[in-house]
């Protein structure tokens with residue numbers, strides 16, 4: 001194939017006849033929002049991650065908002081999190097009227113550096129909100145022990161981490177059991193499992209789960225599923241101010257079909273990621289992902305750091321790859337560098353800033369053809385042998 005004929009996207013959701021017939025089933029059932037398909041998806045999701053409770057919502061941003069709100073986070077409170085995440089993480093804290101307190105990342109994992117958490121704790125801290133960035137579990141055990149010492153709750157931003165695992169006392173467990181108080185997932189098309197848009201909140205606490213269910217549907221005391229099957233007239237009440245964060249049955253039906261594919265999708269991503277790592281590890285100036293012992297990533301994204309020893313800058317590399325028909329993305333953003341967070345612009349988060357500026361995400365999706373991946377790898381090797389920046 002000629003170089004110009006290539007058009008390799010950064011990501012592509014895996015959707016097929018299974019999802020089409022699931023959506024059709026929901027549409028023709030006559031019940032298309034927060035009904036039986038949502039119930040079934042919640043049960044199957046809970047079973048997959050090993051959680052006692054799973055509550056479906058409209059996306060992961062609303063999941064994070066509900067989680068923090070249900071834990072009582074409000075004005076005057078602080079939530080310790082990272083700037084180095086999609087802006088939704090920090091925004092969810094802001095929705096509660098609380099203040100995100102940004103801690104820097106470990107440059108090797110792109111996740112919150114547990115060694116920096118304790119110095120950020122104040123009497124106003126209520127929650128630690130770590131992110132399992134691009135699918136790699138953060139150092140949950142260290143975070144949980146800090147939270148335990150200070151009486152704080154841990155809300156896991158697991159937007160990208162469905163199917164990722166951590167080891168506890170020798171046993172592997174999926175993210176979302178959850179290990180903290182609550183875990184929040186995203187089903188956006190850039191994630192491994194997609195429902196178009198969608199989210200899930202898991203917890204071990206039945207009272208919190210009840211609160212999520214109330215809050216996701218306007219605070220309505222009797223769910224539609226109960227009213228519709230009741231033999232006597234029931235009137236609902238609205239004991240508190242809730243939100244409309246419902247998931248539709250069409251999305252849930254698609255999610256159920258995606259769950260069936262999930263183990264295979266993750267296996268394929270891991271295989272492709274290892275192929276990248278084997279082929280790129282020797283290129284001077286490129287740093288391949290580092291997976292610490294006791295953690296397994298679903299490789300939601302494949303991130304490579306472009307260091308000074310590489311002949312071109314990260315941005316030049318992205319452009320050169322684009323000219324060869326290969327789409328890439330820059331690394332994860334930092335909220336504190338965005339205008340919406342201007343009051344944080346002086347924050348000292350050097351590892352977050354370096355990660356945003358140096359990291360490139362390579363194409364990774366389970367239908368990525370081996371020939372296309374070989375082309376990406378060969379292109380990186382060719383560009384690595386070019387003249388060094390500044391002609392040196």
Ligand SMILES: Cc1ncc(COP(=O)(O)O)c(C=O)c1O
Pocket residue numbers: 059060061062085086088089131133157159160185186187188198199
């Ligand atoms: C780490 C992280 N948190 C939260 C979100 C928000 O997820 P959603 O788009 O489902 O609201 C994303 C989405 O990209 C994310 O990557």
